[in-house]
Amino acid sequence: MKHRFAPIEHWIAHEGGVDPWAIHWEARQAKDRGEDVILLSVGDPPIDTPVPVVDRAVAALRSGDTHYTEILGKMPLRERIAAMHAERTGIPCAAENVAVLAGTQNGLFISSLCLASHGDEIITIDPMYTTYPASIQASGAKLVRVPAHASMGFHPDLKALEAAVTRSTRAIFLATPGNPTGVILSESDCDGIVDIAKRHGLWIVSDEVYAGIADGNRVPSLAARLPDQVITVGSLSKSHAMTGWRVGWLIGPADLVKLVEELALCMLYGIPGFIQEAAIAAMDIRVETERKMHDYCRVRRDVLYRAVADIPGVQALWPDAGMFMLLDVRGTGLGSAAFLRGLFETEKVSLLDGAAFGRETDGFLRACFAAEPAELEEAGRRIRRYAASLA
Numbered sequence: 253m254k255h256r257f258a259p260i261e262h263w264i265a266h267e268g269g270v271d272p273w274a275i276h277w278e279a280r281q282a283k284d285r286g287e288d289v290i291l292l293s294v295g296d297p298p299i300d301t302p303v304p305v306v307d308r309a310v311a312a313l314r315s316g317d318t319h320y321t322e323i324l325g326k327m328p329l330r331e332r333i334a335a336m337h338a339e340r341t342g343i344p345c346a347a348e349n350v351a352v353l354a355g356t357q358n359g360l361f362i363s364s365l366c367l368a369s370h371g372d373e374i375i376t377i378d379p380m381y382t383t384y385p386a387s388i389q390a391s392g393a394k395l396v397r398v399p400a401h402a403s404m405g406f407h408p409d410l411k412a413l414e415a416a417v418t419r420s421t422r423a424i425f426l427a428t429p430g431n432p433t434g435v436i437l438s439e440s441d442c443d444g445i446v447d448i449a450k451r452h453g454l455w456i457v458s459d460e461v462y463a464g465i466a467d468g469n470r471v472p473s474l475a476a477r478l479p480d481q482v483i484t485v486g487s488l489s490k491s492h493a494m495t496g497w498r499v500g501w502l503i504g505p506a507d508l509v510k511l512v513e514e515l516a517l518c519m520l521y522g523i524p525g526f527i528q529e530a531a532i533a534a535m536d537i538r539v540e541t542e543r544k545m546h547d548y549c550r551v552r553r554d555v556l557y558r559a560v561a562d563i564p565g566v567q568a569l570w571p572d573a574g575m576f577m578l579l580d581v582r583g584t585g586l587g588s589a590a591f592l593r594g595l596f597e598t599e600k601v602s603l604l605d606g607a608a609f610g611r612e613t614d615g616f617l618r619a620c621f622a623a624e625p626a627e628l629e630e631a632g633r634r635i636r637r638y639a640a641s642l643a
């Protein structure tokens with residue numbers, strides 16, 4: 253029998269036809285075979301989850317925390333997340349504003365389903381994280397891109413943003429700090445975006461998965477400016493080296509959270525209790541853990557920036573925060589896809605093609621600097637040698 257599936261190809265299609273992970277998986281396999289590969293293609297630091305977090309999960313498992321849990325999450329965890337949000341934004345936030353979900357990604361997907369459907373439009377900023385097109389279009393909404401040009405330091409073009417709003421627009425999805433750019437929305441970016449959202453009655457979904465590792469462990473807040481129309485999503489993935497635990501949150505108005513509960517019931521049936529216990533332990537050491545991860549990334553950002561400085565034809569962009577640095581390779585005469593492939597084949601360095609994040613980063617490569625400093629220095633030497641071979 254020929255299998256028939258729902259027609260989802262158009263929204264799961266890769267940006268610009270670029271499979272972001274093709275070189276990464278090839279590189280991963282080569283590394284597993286023992287080849288001298290440097291993998292800077294994925295944002296998953298090679299460090300362990302803090303010991304108290306692991307210990308709490310093990311203890312919870314041993315004490316039988318293996319049953320169904322509350323759909324929106326355990327109250328002590330929701331309260332801690334609410335307290336963090338209140339502290340970061342300066343506005344009141346309570347457990348009723350919080351849903352515990354399976355990571356930021358789950359929060360993005362659920363937000364999309366809660367806010368839009370067929371006939372609606374959702375605006376995102378190009379470049380965007382690779383899962384945005386599918387997460388947004390899964391709701392049936394049309395994805396509308398507004399460019400953040402390299403010439404504007406990848407900050408959103410507010411005039412273009414306003415011009416993109418139509419009667420069908422329901423929401424704006426964005427990430428601060430951004431991925432792949434590492435750009436943090438400035439206070440005036442936030443003012444401008446909120447002003448547009450207010451005047452047109454739009455939701456804003458603010459993806460703050462890297463906010464905890466920004467300077468001061470926070471970013472200028474959209475939610476503080478417009479709490480009734482802003483959904484904030486985030487997780488412990490990046491700040492606590494907990495990418496594989498799949499635990500994060502959605503924070504928004506209480507009536508929206510009630511709707512999220514209905515959806516989360518059919519989608520997840522609750523996050524495992526022992527994972528939530530671990531998350532509680534993680535929240536209890538949040539400030540010092542975020543600071544450590546911030547410092548870890550900061551040192552490595554500087555190492556990579558120095559390692560790729562003054563490479564003819566390659567321009568490194570200074571990120572505000574996060575784990576990534578963009579390298580503009582247009583000056584080498586090669587497009588990003590050709591540079592990426594050539595670099596991997598000749599020098600065994602794996603990066604990610606900027607084109608996978610949108611049109612504005614075609615010609616750029618994304619390097620993750622959450623790696624060992626010696627590896628970053630060696631990657632810099634190899635990129636330099638490859639770029640020189642093109643000259």
Ligand SMILES: Cc1ncc(COP(=O)(O)O)c(C=O)c1O
Nearest residue numbers: 355356357381427431461487489
């Ligand atoms: C901007 C952005 N949003 C969401 C995610 C997914 O994060 P999580 O592990 O919390 O689902 C990532 C992961 O790299 C990301 O970079």
